[in-house]
Amino acid sequence: MSNVLAVATATEALMLFLARSLPPDIGFGVNVVPGKPPAEPPQDPTISVFLYQVTPNAAMRNRDAPTRGPDGAVLRRPQAAIDLHYLISFYGDETKLVPQQLLGAVVRSLHEEPVLSRTDIEAAAQRAHLAGTDLAASPQRVRFTPAQMDLDDLSKLWSTMLQTPYALSVAYQATAVLLDGRATPTAGKPVLRRAIRVEPFVRPGLDRVLSVPSGSGPDVAPDEGPITADRDLVVFGVNLRRPGLTAMVGGKRANVVRLADDRVVLRQPDTLPPGTHGVQFRYEVTLGEPPVTRPWLESNLVPYVRRPRVVRARWQQGGIVVRTDIPVSLDQRAVLLLDEYGPRDRPRSYQFDARFPLAPGSDPVREFTVPVTGVAAGRYLVRVQVDGAQSPLEFADGAFTGPLVDVS
Template sequence: MSNYLAIATVTATLRRIIQSTIQVDVPGARVTTVRPETSGSKTPEVGVNIFLYQATPNPAWRNHDLRSRRPKGELIKQAQAGLDLYYLMSFYGNEVELEPQRLLGSTVRTIVDYPIITPEMIRETVNNPTYSYLADSTLEQQVERVVILPSMMDIEELSKVWSVLFQTPYALSFACQASAVLIEGNKTSGRALPVRRVEFYTTPNQPQITQVASEVGTNQPILTSSNIIIRGQYLDGDNDSVSLRETSRQTMRESVSQALRDRIQIRIGDAKLIPSKISENEIRLELSALPTEQVRYLRAGVQSLQILHTIPKRLRFEPELAIGSNVMPFVLCPTLMEIEVQELEDNRDGFYTAKLRVEVDLIVGTGQRVLMFLNERASNPASYIFIAKSRSEETNEVIFPIYEVKGGQYLVRVQIDGAESPLEVDTNPDSNTLEQYVSPIVLIG
């Protein structure tokens, strides 16, 4: 989602792309974003004025976010608002040389050429020194792109808009709509500690891969240090190429095992991995034993896993072919490696503002959504959710600005695209914290 600067960022981006084209078509023309007035005051003598005259709730996103609170008012999730923005573009210039009409044509052509505000266009706007006040805008992280569409407005509707502008002479106008701008609430909700154990589970029933799970348990998180067990049918493919008549049983097992490892791969996202143990109904994949060049392709979040059986080449110039299984999703969770408190400030009354630098074992992409959950270790615990600072490059270090946090010890979890880092449980029978979450912990204050 995007923050409170989203509306201004859309207006500034629209102004910037129109300015870049009209100054070529009509030399000396410029774009303003003020209330329409007599030409030569605040509006340009030759140019376009973009005026945001209305913002209304977007119907689709208004229904999408109906249940953000419980009946008593507590937040279930961070609230959001989807808005449609309505712009009135007025054109000024020498009527004899038809400058307003030329500017109208140039502006409409620009909207046709750039109907979608892309993340690249947004970054160019917020990085422009002219718009330094938009440096903290997060519009580029919005899940849905903002689309610019011409508005259907007849002379009656247009006259109603201009009648609101008291004693302002009419100028040649064109209306357009930006849809939808999503603004996320700033008030965060608490999040309960995760459930470690459930009594039952269900798995999809498919003809090839039927289950992907951690070796330590079906409902346990899968980490980069885990061993993955893949269960299903016909996972080892066709082994008729090895004949019992030609080899002993032991030699055959060794030959089959080596042959399978050579021609069976496990694809997880963009990474192609080699399994360590293969049988007809089960494949074992040791993530902890993977080379660094394979681990760097893994990302936290929902991953797609597929088994590939390569087909041996009969001729040297034949292309490489493979038979793929069904695709099975699983969640790869990050692990917290290091937590550091930076720029700690005492806000008085026992509350603090700071930045937390968190290092995880997986590379975090620039477009991945990263959240941090803090749960206080106290009898009356406080809980917080914070969003990571936006990143310009892929990295395993993430910065979280935190504010108005009560001083104390907090259990820390990081969630990347829905995948949460695990908490450590005390299993020492002589400990006072037996069967309680004990780490990772950060001290605030």
């Protein structure tokens, strides 16, 4: 962990390391300078250290997540993990192979000591422009690894440095430098005493939701038909018979009719609008000192579709007025479906979108008007689809019988 001077400190420490590691292999003075390779290659023995790229460290980039709680409070100090990519270039008298001598010494030194030492980092921190750096205190050590670059990679890299002639160079990757954020996490509360309670933990699991007619006895088998407001939910699962059950349907509390280990019968909340809703069970657990009972044990969530019924539909000039058995929220999307009723080879079908919002006035509504145009006169079966929940049709003697609307 370190502050914003960590990158510059790593570069300065690398240069100090190269400068001290050259003797006694190299018997002449060498300048180690920062920056990109010069446009005019120096004749004196020189090593340039150029930080040409910075990338996120793949292994540590999300190690600090999450950094904030649901209320926005800082849980831990944000931390950016980055890798530094260096190009180390060598200059000198080519007739005496000075660049190659420098390259050999640098490669051997970095292979022998691939990790920046605390001594070099503390020496770099003595520079006036790096005062206040704390890279030496970071538990994460900076390690140098040679980067393999083919001719294509080298060509792309050097082409970005306009009017700079190519020089003998090696590339190294420094892994990893951690940069701390400015936010300070809040301190935890002091602990007065510790209390441990062991309770058997068997998490309830929900599987699927079927339904039975409301008020049915235990001998009535649930079916997979449309779940309308006049039916009770039958939720299947495992480990459901526990004390302190609270059943939540669509975020609202539902009354429990019958309870067994593998199924629970629920009454749907009356104010639940049409659409897809989730069913979840919560069980009370008593913990703490003094004991506190809360619904801490939760099941998974399973969805079901609450489908409206069309109670009545009537034609009026320019639209059809639809009344449903359950209230519909004004911000829900409704679609009217008309299918011609009667013996025809090719019965006509129409689909119309309701206005949004559905109707003026109080929210929710049971009756709203859907504008229709171009509908041929006749009798039609009426369905309404609210947020994907489609109303069922009445069925008798092998045919659909309603609800119906006469369009004149």
